[in-house]
Amino acid sequence: MADDFQVWVFGDHRNFFQDRLTLQVLAQARRLADKRKGLAVVVLLGHEVDDIAKEYIAHGAHRVLKINHPLLANYQVDLFTSTICDLIHEHGPDIFLLGGSDFGRELAPRMAKRLKVGLCADCIELELDSETGKLTASSPAFGGSVVARIAWSESRPWMATISPGIFNEQGHNESFRGEIVRVEKNIDEAQIRVRTVSSFREPKQVRPLEDANVVVAGGRGMKDVNGFHYVRELAMMLGGEVGATRPAVDEHWTSHDNLIGQTGKSIKPRLLITCGTSGAIQYTAGIKEAETIVAVNRDPHAFIFQIADLGVVADANSFLPALIAEIKRHQFQEITELYRAGRIQEEIGGDSTFGRRIKRLREDRKLTTGQLASQTGETPEFIDRVEKDTVTPPVSFLLQLAHAFDIDPSNFLSKQEKIEIGEKRHEGFFKRTQSYSYRTLTAGAADKHLRAFMVTIEPKKRHKIVEYKHPGEEFVYVMSGELEITLGSKAYHLKPGETIHFNSETKHRLRNLCEEKCELIVVLYTP
Numbered sequence: 019m020a021d022d023f024q025v026w027v028f029g030d031h032r033n034f035f036q037d038r039l040t041l042q043v044l045a046q047a048r049r050l051a052d053k054r055k056g057l058a059v060v061v062l063l064g065h066e067v068d069d070i071a072k073e074y075i076a077h078g079a080h081r082v083l084k085i086n087h088p089l090l091a092n093y094q095v096d097l098f099t100s101t102i103c104d105l106i107h108e109h110g111p112d113i114f115l116l117g118g119s120d121f122g123r124e125l126a127p128r129m130a131k132r133l134k135v136g137l138c139a140d141c142i143e144l145e146l147d148s149e150t151g152k153l154t155a156s157s158p159a160f161g162g163s164v165v166a167r168i169a170w171s172e173s174r175p176w177m178a179t180i181s182p183g184i185f186n187e188q189g190h191n192e193s194f195r196g197e198i199v200r201v202e203k204n205i206d207e208a209q210i211r212v213r214t215v216s217s218f219r220e221p222k223q224v225r226p227l228e229d230a231n232v233v234v235a236g237g238r239g240m241k242d243v244n245g246f247h248y249v250r251e252l253a254m255m256l257g258g259e260v261g262a263t264r265p266a267v268d269e270h271w272t273s274h275d276n277l278i279g280q281t282g283k284s285i286k287p288r289l290l291i292t293c294g295t296s297g298a299i300q301y302t303a304g305i306k307e308a309e310t311i312v313a314v315n316r317d318p319h320a321f322i323f324q325i326a327d328l329g330v331v332a333d334a335n336s337f338l339p340a341l342i343a344e345i346k347r348h349q350f351q352e353i354t355e356l357y358r359a360g361r362i363q364e365e366i367g368g369d370s371t372f373g374r375r376i377k378r379l380r381e382d383r384k385l386t387t388g389q390l391a392s393q394t395g396e397t398p399e400f401i402d403r404v405e406k407d408t409v410t411p412p413v414s415f416l417l418q419l420a421h422a423f424d425i426d427p428s429n430f431l432s433k434q435e436k437i438e439i440g441e442k443r444h445e446g447f448f449k450r451t452q453s454y455s456y457r458t459l460t461a462g463a464a465d466k467h468l469r470a471f472m473v474t475i476e477p478k479k480r481h482k483i484v485e486y487k488h489p490g491e492e493f494v495y496v497m498s499g500e501l502e503i504t505l506g507s508k509a510y511h512l513k514p515g516e517t518i519h520f521n522s523e524t525k526h527r528l529r530n531l532c533e534e535k536c537e538l539i540v541v542l543y544t545p
């Protein structure tokens with residue numbers, strides 16, 4: 019057991035954010051340790067983490083207990099729990115603090131259970147009681163409506179997690195002195211029950227939330243991750259960014275980078291649409307500078323309505339899909355009209371050209387020209403020319419766009435445009451069927467959206483390779499022979515009884531690989 023009063027901190031160092039959180043926790047550990055003339059100690063598990071250990075010293079750690087092992091390179095909750103608990107048994111610290119990161123929240127209760135000690139989650143205040151000498155804490159309860167005072171019993175360590183952004187970190191100070199103690203431990207691979215196959219960092223937001231002109235924020239009222247998806251979609255439709263309250267972040271519906279409020283970001287958009295948020299003071303602290311606030315809440319008495327410029331009393335999970343559909347309808351109507359105007363007069367000038375509008379819609383959806391090209395079955399160069407208004411695309415491009423933007427085009431196209439698209443479909447169909455011998459299974463359905471054929475491709479020597487793409491879907495069932503079907507750059511081999519179903523906007527070509535006839539049933543859906 020240690021003679022000194024020791025406050026230990028779990029060194030969560032996976033990425034920058036968690037790194038800062040550990041520094042915030044470390045500042046508290048140092049403050050508490052200094053009160054008892056004790057030690058602030060960071061427990062650092064990892065592989066080749068010397069630089070991080072030095073950073074902890076420069077931020078106030080008296081000591082870093084470092085266990086260096088390749089098996090500790092990735093976080094493994096079982097292994098970390100047992101390794102840290104062993105260290106605690108050996109050294110007997112008085113307090114053990116963890117940042118309330120994803121991993122900290124996973125690790126802390128497991129450790130507390132194993133050590134049979136008390137754990138207080140999401141502390142916003144930590145003190146050593148002047149009379150009893152024990153640790154006391156404040157922690158929000160019942161959705162933040164009350165703050166509970168917590169005191170620990172005798173059994174140590176007194177464990178607590180701390181939410182991100184509650185405390186400040188102690189600045190980096192090269193003159194701080196501390197020791198890095200290398201701890202040798204046998205790491206038992208058998209304890210690793212979950213293997214990390216690969217890991218990657220979530221991409222950072224392109225435009226910081228603080229600088230966004232439009233923010234759509236969601237709270238607990240969005241119900242679940244599917245409900246929160248409407249928030250994301252609306253933000254995308256409006257070319258805005260996604261924001262969230264603490265419960266939405268805690269539920270992992272979105273990342274911590276999107277948290278608004280006292281412990282998150284302060285935003286100043288021209289338009290904020292805030293959905294399923296009650297208007298707690300810790301949240302509204304971050305939206306004071308929003309120019310126009312639209313609030314959607316099903317409770318007419320929700321506090322958020324007191325600060326909103328426009329209030330919508332509605333179930334956000336019904337209101338948002340309806341709003342999104344209406345915006346899509348409006349946007350597509352606009353591009354259809356611009357398309358027609360551009361066809362009548364080549365140059366209509368101003369900001370409102372078909373190409374510029376397409377570019378804006380694409381950028382709002384955060385798509386590259388390459389991505390829009392593959393979604394519409396065109397080349398990136400073609401999209402580039404469309405956006406620069408140097409080419410007038412065929413009317414079928416509108417149809418492809420509608421699919422790419424998930425809009426039902428049928429209400430927007432004129433009779434003439436539908437005829438033009440129909441003619442294109444016939445043309446493509448004619449070109450295609452010239453290369454095969456086929457028998458239609460849906461007689462009289464040439465104009466219909468769904469058609470089925472029995473197709474025969476002669477043995478390979480005599481077969482001419484042709485490549486197609488057309489809006490819609492295609493389903494192929496191989497009855498006999500061996501078929502090679504190439505979708506984009508990937509080839510698939512199908513044997514009798516095997517099937518493939520694909521988006522026919524991907525370039526595709528069929529080839530008979532064997533010396534016998536290849537017989538297929540092909541079902542085409544063209545919108």
Ligand SMILES: Cc1cc2nc3c(=O)[nH]c(=O)nc-3n(C[C@H](O)[C@H](O)[C@H](O)COP(=O)(O)OP(=O)(O)OC[C@H]3O[C@@H](n4cnc5c(N)ncnc54)[C@H](O)[C@@H]3O)c2cc1C
Pocket residue numbers: 142158161162163184236237238239240262263264265266277278279280281282293294295296297298299300301314315316317320332333334335
């Ligand atoms: C020290 C401290 C710091 C904090 N920092 C932050 C912070 O930075 N940011 C932050 O956001 N929070 C913070 N909090 C938490 C804060 O106190 C609130 O708990 C939180 O903001 C509430 O989030 P909410 O509005 O999403 O959830 P709730 O308060 O639960 O509100 C949900 C709302 O959704 C409505 N609703 C429910 N269903 C629907 C539906 N179907 N359609 C429409 N509306 C619906 C309800 O009427 C309700 O008004 C902090 C708390 C503490 C103690």
